[in-house]
Amino acid sequence: MNKIILVCSAAVGVSLYFLYALFAGIFLERLVLSTVTVVELVVVAAQLIKVAGVAAHYRTRPPRLEVLLWLFSLEIIVVIAILVTYLVTSRPFLADLFSTIFFTWAAGIALALPPYLIFASVVQMMRSQDPFQLILSPALIFAFVAFAASSQLAFANSFSFANFLSFLLQYANIDLSAGTIPTFSTLYLLVPSVVVFCSLVVRITVPTPTSATPPRVSFLLPLLGAAVGLGWVSAGARFVPNTLVSFTLPAVIMVAALYAYIRR
Numbered sequence: 731m732n733k734i735i736l737v738c739s740a741a742v743g744v745s746l747y748f749l750y751a752l753f754a755g756i757f758l759e760r761l762v763l764s765t766v767t768v769v770e771l772v773v774v775a776a777q778l779i780k781v782a783g784v785a786a787h788y789r790t791r792p793p794r795l796e797v798l799l800w801l802f803s804l805e806i807i808v809v810i811a812i813l814v815t816y817l818v819t820s821r822p823f824l825a826d827l828f829s830t831i832f833f834t835w836a837a838g839i840a841l842a843l844p845p846y847l848i849f850a851s852v853v854q855m856m857r858s859q860d861p862f863q864l865i866l867s868p869a870l871i872f873a874f875v876a877f878a879a880s881s882q883l884a885f886a887n888s889f890s891f892a893n894f895l896s897f898l899l900q901y902a903n904i905d906l907s908a909g910t911i912p913t914f915s916t917l918y919l920l921v922p923s924v925v926v927f928c929s930l931v932v933r934i935t936v937p938t939p940t941s942a943t944p945p946r947v948s949f950l951l952p953l954l955g956a957a958v959g960l961g962w963v964s965a966g967a968r969f970v971p972n973t974l975v976s977f978t979l980p981a982v983i984m985v986a987a988l989y990a991y992i993r994r
Contacts, residue, residue: 735856738933742868743852745922745929749875750844752918756882757841757894765890769827770834773805774891777838781846790853802843805835830892837894840878847871855933865930872926880919 780801784793809832816824851867858864881901889897 732936734936735933738929738936739852739855741925741929742855742933743848745925746848746851746868746871746875747845748922749872749879749919750848753875753879753882754841756879760882760886760888762888762890765892767830769830770891773831773834774838774841776805777802777835777842781842785846785849788850792850792854802839805831809835833893833895834891837891840874840894844871844875864934868926868930872923876919876923883919 784798784801809828812824812828812831815821816828847867848871851871854860854867855864878898881898885897885901887897
């Protein structure tokens with residue numbers, strides 16, 4: 731295997747796992763254990779069991795999207811049934827059960843699913859040349875774990891399984907109302923973000939065996955990708971202090987241009 735591909739994939743994986751660990755660690759630290767109910771424990775445990783089952787079945791193969799959607803949507807069917815029953819009977823405890831299961835299901839997925847998705851994305855980075863698998867999947871995972879970690883670093887509030895989703899939505903609403911985009915204000919977030927960005931740029935510039943890129947160019951393009959990535963990060967930090975803004979549209983344009991050149 732190309733050593734550059736291996737290094738880039740490993741760098742993305744380590745950075746994403748670090749951000750996830752930061753998010754999960756703060757989550758568990760601020761979780762009020764006295765508020766955890768049996769229903770919440772069952773819902774969270776169900777998500778962990780489903781992730782373990784998917785990982786055991788697919789191993790290093792990419793999971794089928796329809797399987798993930800069906801498997802992790804079972805609770806939605808349950809809460810819809812509870813909601814219909816509540817509308818028919820008007821029993822208050824059913825409304826509480828509905829909200830508890832739904833919001834705990836969201837928190838359980840946020841805790842259980844990202845580690846497996848990170849692993850699957852890293853494997854695909856090492857095996858695939860599909861730009862969607864190389865960039866889109868790691869970028870989406872990065873967007874979630876970075877947002878979840880930054881939101882918890884910004885606010886020191888404690889929460890329960892049932893109100894974690896409301897906490898994230900409240901944090902996002904504050905930024906949207908103020909017309910701002912969350913920034914990566916600490917090195918805990920900034921360093922992994924830079925590593926992920928540069929690694930994806932370098933990975934996308936590694937030519938395929940069938941590409942018409944000259945040998946010298948195929949050697950220099952990964953180095954050029956790293957240089958451009960680091961240069962953009964440096965310029966973005968100076969002229970656009972909001973790191974999340976500097977990593978979006980310009981980065982997409984640059985990666986798309988490199989990808990189009992290599993596979994022309």
